[in-house]
Amino acid sequence: MKKLMFVLAVIAALAAVFAAGCSKKKTVPLAPTDMATATATIDPAATATHTATDTPEPTATYTPTEIPPCPAKSDPGPGSGIWVDHCDDGDNEAVLDIHANGPGYWYTYDDYDDAGDSYVYPIPETVYVREGEEVVPFYMTWQPGHGDCSYAAQMTGVVTNTFQYGFVGMGVNLLGEPLTGGIDITALTDSSSNPINGIRFYAKSVENVGGLYKIKLAADGVYPDADTFNHNFTATADWTLYELKFDTDFAKEGWGAGTPAATIDDVLQGLEAFQWQTHGTPPAAGRVVDLIVDEIELIHIP
Numbered sequence: 001m002k003k004l005m006f007v008l009a010v011i012a013a014l015a016a017v018f019a020a021g022c023s024k025k026k027t028v029p030l031a032p033t034d035m036a037t038a039t040a041t042i043d044p045a046a047t048a049t050h051t052a053t054d055t056p057e058p059t060a061t062y063t064p065t066e067i068p069p070c071p072a073k074s075d076p077g078p079g080s081g082i083w084v085d086h087c088d089d090g091d092n093e094a095v096l097d098i099h100a101n102g103p104g105y106w107y108t109y110d111d112y113d114d115a116g117d118s119y120v121y122p123i124p125e126t127v128y129v130r131e132g133e134e135v136v137p138f139y140m141t142w143q144p145g146h147g148d149c150s151y152a153a154q155m156t157g158v159v160t161n162t163f164q165y166g167f168v169g170m171g172v173n174l175l176g177e178p179l180t181g182g183i184d185i186t187a188l189t190d191s192s193s194n195p196i197n198g199i200r201f202y203a204k205s206v207e208n209v210g211g212l213y214k215i216k217l218a219a220d221g222v223y224p225d226a227d228t229f230n231h232n233f234t235a236t237a238d239w240t241l242y243e244l245k246f247d248t249d250f251a252k253e254g255w256g257a258g259t260p261a262a263t264i265d266d267v268l269q270g271l272e273a274f275q276w277q278t279h280g281t282p283p284a285a286g287r288v289v290d291l292i293v294d295e296i297e298l299i300h301i302p
Contacts, residue, residue: 070149080191081200081299084274085172088150092138094172096298099183104173104273106138108155116163118282120170120289121156138170145294146202146239152294156207159289161282168289169277171218172296182219182270185246185298194300198245199274201297205235207290212280215242217250218273222266227256229267232279235291245301 070088085094085106097103108124110116121141128135140151155170174183188196205211214230229250233242244250247264276291 067144068149070145070147081297082188082190082196084174084199084296084298085153086150086295086297087140087145087152090140090151094174096174098188099175101176101178104175104179106153106170106172108138108168108170109275110157110168111159111163111166114163114165116160116166118159118163118166118168119157120168142292152202152292154292155276155289157289158286159278159282160286161284164281166282167278169216169275170291171216171273171275173273174271179272180221182221182272185268185271186265188298190298190300192300196298196300197247198243198249198299198301199296200241200243200299202239202241202294203233203235203276204237204239204292205290206237206292208235208288209237211235211287211289211291212278213291214277214279215244216275216277217246217264217267217271218275219262219267219270220272222270223256223262224258224260225256227252227254227258229264230279239294243299243301 070086082098083095085096092106094104094106108120108122109126110120110124111118112126112130122138123136125135125137140153141156142152142154144150145152153170153172155168157168159166159168173179185196190196199215201215203213211234212232213235214232217229219228229246229252231242231244231250233240246268250264274296276293278287278289
């Protein structure tokens with residue numbers, strides 16, 4: 001519990017609003033007036049087991065302004081895709097709702113199960129459970145989103161090399177729990193009846209411009225190991241649009257030994273989530289994490 005409280009004290013200033021006392025099934029709407037000015041210093045040496053020196057110390061200052069809501073997002077016409085989440089409502093629930101289990105939700109994760117001590121904000125549910133604390137669900141901490149309106153999903157924190165391949169990430173499930181079976185993406189079509197074969201999203205960074213990240217196709221029920229299909233990218237200071245075709249822009253890293261190996265079709269027929277994760281081996285001094293994503297959509301790419 002002491003470790004959790006210390007991490008809370010270090011990173012709480014990154015977002016002055018806090019949605020407490022609800023389960024992950026409950027959404028937490030936020031208003032621009034809920035946001036307050038915060039200046040935070042993130043220190044990779046925050047845990048007892050990490051003794052790095054010359055640590056990166058990002059300072060993120062947020063000055064609240066009246067952020068306008070985004071225009072209602074509906075299918076604009078032929079060829080429009082399927083929203084996973086446009087993030088405009090600021091809560092932890094995805095817009096996509098095509099499964100009997102209901103919509104999925106946003107979350108974060110870290111390398112604790114691999115004996116790492118990297119940390120990420122919003123705090124993962126597993127940390128609250130492990131420490132016996134009441135779970136605070138993920139919520140959108142960045143304003144404004146793409147288009148200078150509403151919200152976007154953001155993860156911040158520090159990744160260390162206590163675990164050699166230390167990592168943190170955030171993701172959005174495509175269906176409610178249980179996730180078993182996932183969603184068959186290959187059966188979906190856009191508004192012009194073209195098959196869904198790709199994903200579109202916007203991404204940027206403030207404190208980690210140039211940082212390496214990857215988007216992962218998560219399907220625990222399909223992969224025989226953790227060697228997932230990924231697309232690597234470098235965070236930019238301005239919003240960058242990514243339009244990625246599943247069968248050509250995603251690949252495994254190649255270290256998996258599980259059999260039988262999962263093909264991209266196997267994964268797309270049981271896809272559970274999209275995850276954005278740090279990529280590469282962290283330096284000895286640790287690495288600041290800051291990634292913001294918005295307007296995630298399933299699309300057809302000719």
